[in-house]
Amino acid sequence: MRIRGFLQLVTAQATMLRRNTGFWLSSIIVAVVSILVFGWLFNPDTRPFDLAIVDEDGSEPALSLVAAFESVDNVDVTGGGRDSELSSLEEGERAAVLIIPEGFGAALAEGEASVLAFYDNSDLIRVGYVTTTVSAVISAFNEDISGGAPAVTLDARSVSTENTRYIDFLIPGMVGMAIMYINLGVGFMLVTWREQGVLRRLGVTPLRPSNLILSQAVSFSVVSLVQVVIILGLGNLVFDVSINGSFAWLAVTVALGIATMLAIGYLIGSFLHTPTAVNAVINAVAFPMIFLGGSYFPLETPSALTPLVEAIPLTHINEALREVVNGSGELGDLWVSWAALGAWIVLGFTASVRAFRWQ
C-alpha cells in the first residue's frame, strides 16, 4: 500500500474518532474529574501516621526530642524495644521507626548526634509525607537547640529519596487509565464495523487486514496521545507534577501501553460478535484492571494475588509510567515492565490478525 494512501486511511479514521465525541470524551473526563477531586477536595496525604520512637538513650535531650514528635498533631507516637518495633514496621503496623541510640545525649553535648530512621516503603504515597514530617520535626528541634545548625542528623534507612505526594502518584495512574479505556475501544469499533457491513465493504477492496489494523492503531494512538498530553499538562500546570525521567522513555512507555491495550481490544473484537457483548467484556476487564493495576491507590497485595496482579497489563503500564514520572526512570527499572507489555502486544496482535474476519 502506498504511504499516501495509508496516511489517508489514518486521517479518515482519526476524523471518525474525533466526531465520535462520546467515545473519547468519556475516558478523558473520568481522568480529569478524578484528578481534580483527589487533587483538591480529598487529599489522602495528610492522614495521621504511627511513629515508633525507640529511646535507647533516655537522656534529657532524647526525651525532649520525643516530646517534639508528640506535639505534632498528625503523628501518633508509640514506644518500645528496637527489635519488636522493627518487626511491627515490617508487618506494616508502623509508618516509621525512629531510634535514638545510646550516647545520643552525650554526643549532642559534643555538638553533633545522629538518630536512625526506618521507613515503611510499601506505601509509596505515605512514605513521602512521613519522611517530610520527620525531617521537619528534627529541623525544628535543631532550630530550638542550636539556632539551625545541624546538631541532630537523620540517618535514614530503606527509604526512597523522592518525595511523592498522592497527586504525583495519581497522575501517571490516570494516564494509564485513559490509555486503557480509549484503546480497548478499538474492539468495539471493529465489531461495530463488522456488524454494519463496512468491514465487508473493505474486504472487496485490495486492502490487507494488516494494513487496516495498523492504520487503526495509528489513528487511535494519535487520539490517545492527545489525551496523555492533556492529563500530564493538567498535572504539571495545576498540580506541579513534573516528569523526573526522560521524555524518550516516557514516549516508549506510552507507545507500549497504547499498543498493549489495542492488542487486547482487537483480541476482544476478534472473538465476539456484537457491540453489546464487546462493551460488557471491556467493562468486565477494565474495572478489575483499574483496581488491581493500582490506577487510583497503591495496592498491597496478598501474595496469593501477586501472580494475577503481575499478569495484568495495566499494572506494568502504571509501574513504568510512575517510574518515569515519579522515579528516576532508569532503563534498569523499566525493562521488566516493558518486556511484560511486549509479551502482551505480540500475543494480542498475533492472535487477532489470525482471527481477523471481514464478516
Next chain:
Amino acid sequence: MMAIAEVKPANAEADSGREPVLEVAGLTKRYGKLTAVDGISFAVPRGETFGLLGPNGAGKTTTLEMIEGLRSPDAGQITLLGKDAVKQRRAVQERIGVQLQSQTLWAELTVEETLKLFAALFRKPVPIQPLMERFSLNEKRRALVRGLSGGQKQRLSIATALVNDPDIIFLDEPTTGLDPSARQSFWDLIRELQADGKTVIVTTHYMEEAEVLCDRVAIMDRGQIMALDTPRQLVRGLSFDSTVECGFSGTVPPGTLEALPAVREVKSVDSAFILFTDDVAAALAGLMEIRDDAGQRVKSLHVRTATLEDVFISHTGRRLGD
C-alpha cells in the same frame, strides 16, 4: 394485460464472439449440509449487463461474494479479467467495483471524505471531483453521510464502487428498499455505466428490473441456474405466450384445468392456478365452462403476457417473491 415496461436495445442478444471478462465454472459453496451454490457455470463478455434473478436464498449473493473474494468456493473456477479470482484475489480486486446489499458507509464521514478513503485503497484511483459531480453529490460534499437521504446514500455507495475506474461492477440487490422514483433514477445510472462500456453484474429479485436492465439473465433457484438467456429469448422459449391466473371458491376436480384446450401447463401456486397457454381465447372459453364442486364458476381471473416471472414459475412451480 400488462405490457413489458421497456424494450431492450439492439445489443440485447449475447455476442459470444466478445472476450469473456468473467468465467465461472462448476462453482460450488456448501454451508454444512446446505449447498448454497451448486456447481454453476456461466461466462460474461465485456460490456454486458448480466443479471442473476431469483428469490431470496437462491444463492445469488453467495455467488457474487465468491467472485468478489469475500468467500472462498468449495469447488470450481472463477476467472476474472484473465486472472484466477481466488489465487490472485487482490490483483482482481484492484479492477472491480462492488456495491454490497446493505448500506455500508460510515455515518461519521462526509461525502468527500468517504470517497477519498475508498480512493486511498486502490493503486490507480480516479479524481474525486468529477465523480461527485456525475452523481450529483457536489453540493453535499461536506455533509455527513448520517444526514443524507436514501437516494443520496445510494448514489454515494455506487460512486465508491467507481473510485478505481473498475472494468466490472457488481451490484447486489441494488434497488431493494428504494421507492419507485429512486429505483427509476438508479436504472438511469446503470444505463450510463452501460454507455461507458462497463460490464455490470447485478442480482435482483425484481423480474421487471432484470427485464429492463439486463442483456442476459440467469434464473437461479436453490443454488442452480435454471435458465440463462436474453430476457426476450427466455420468454420466447416458453411453450406459451400468456398466462391465465384463476381462482375458485371451492375445489375443482383434478385434471380438469389440465384438460382445457390450448393449456400447456398448470401450476398451483398458493390457492390459485396458473394456466400457461399459447391461445388465450381458447383457454378462456374453456375455463368459463368449468364449475367447482359447489357449482360455482371461476371467481378470480387475471390474464397477462408471459414474463420472466413465468419463466421462473414454469421452472420452479413457485413465484419469485416467495
